[in-house]
Amino acid sequence: MQNLIVVGNVADNPFVIDVAHYLHQDEDYSDLISLKDFTNSEFCPRFILDENDWTNIGQQLKNKTVVIVSTSIGVNTRNDLAMRSFLIARAAKDNGADRVVLLEPDLYYSAQDRGPRVEHGLTDFERDASDFKKFDGQPFSARLYADLLEDAGVDEVVTVHNHSFSVRNVFMDRFSGHFHNLQPAEVYADYMKSSDVVDADNLVVCAPDKGAVKFAQEIQCEMGCPETSLLVMSKERQDEHTVRLQISGDSQVRMEDIEGKDVVVVDDMVRTGNTTVECSRLIRQGNPHRVVFMVTHLFSHREVRAKLNDPSIDEIVTTNTIPQVLNRDMQGRLRNKMVVLKIEPWVAKHLYMLLGGKMHKGARRLYAVDMSCKNPRWRGKMVPLFGEEPVL
Secondary structure, three states, X not given: OOOEEEEEOOOOOHHHHHHHHHOOOOOOHHHOEEEEEOOOOOEEEEEOOOOOOOOOOOOOOEOOEEEEEOOOOOOOOHHHHHHHHHHHHHHHHHOOEOEEEEEOOOOOOOOOOOOOOOOOOOOOOOOOHHHHHHOOOOOOHHHXXXXXXXXXXXXXXXXXXXXXXXXXXXXHHHOOOOEEEEOOHHHHHHHHHHOOOOOOOOEEEEEOOXXXXXXXXXXXXXXXXXXXXXXXXXXXXXXXXXXXXEEOOOOOOOHHHOOOOEEEEEEEEEOOOHHHHHHHHHHHOOOOOEXXXXXXXXXXXXXXXXXXXXXXXXXXXXXXXXXXXXXHHHHHHHXXXXXXXXXXXXXXXXXXXXXXXXXXXXXXXXXXXXXXXXXXXXXXXXXXXXXXXXXX
């Protein structure tokens, strides 16, 4: 697209490089912006502009749309990455950019989606004293983050599969509706249909708690599954590390209905793995053929790897919204049963349309597949690791 500049907030981020590539930006983003630090450790980004233009100082980004892509990667903390995005957005605006878009697939500070007072967050449930107490003494960080992004010069925010009702409302309000929460149901459905990860004709979709029901229904719709194929769990949290699950009274699928079925548990994120493992163990009591866990944001640290290595889970399918999950050491023993869907083509497609581009007929590729050769399905039937370019 003309007048589009895609940059990242750290150097050599493969997610940024791929998004820029699929949006047909020929230049490496490191040649478009200098990400330098002063000797006192302060970050000072600088767009690399025409050094011979002395007539448009401070206006060389006029009529340009700047897209800042931010993902957790390397040694930079989220606090550091957030500050870097603020300064890049400000640099873009201070040099005349018409529009600044932040693409942050795993939106930062979403866990602090409400605060200790009634006016701190709009929820889709009635808050009680225990919920207010949970945030007692904490900041309402999601609102502060939205405020800071807006103050820095960000006009629009794009993220992937943010489940928080409160966060969505905060960002929709702060950015006057210019907040886009991309739902990857079509990505998972495409992978299930075109690979041998499950038998698409013998499938049950499971929501491990009520928060995941809507997304599970979206996958059902994309798969063309009947409504009776939805298994819903109810969750009661005992403490920070212990949960108790049972089949919800609202579930149309009961334990006796899943025998011999392929069950796909879907969720937006996993931080500890407790809910996922307890759900999978409960499902195993119904003697299913196969249990697959599909999650969009996977924090692959030691506790998660240990939990998800549980034999109740046959396979894990995730995306690269947190690109470190592609590292085999970060996968650990989970490499035996993990598949990562690299969704940059899908993200770029949606971003292209949001920026006013028109899709050509034949645009098809949504993702690339990354799978360790230790996965038993590696030599089997699956989506090729490399496919045709998406047509934009």
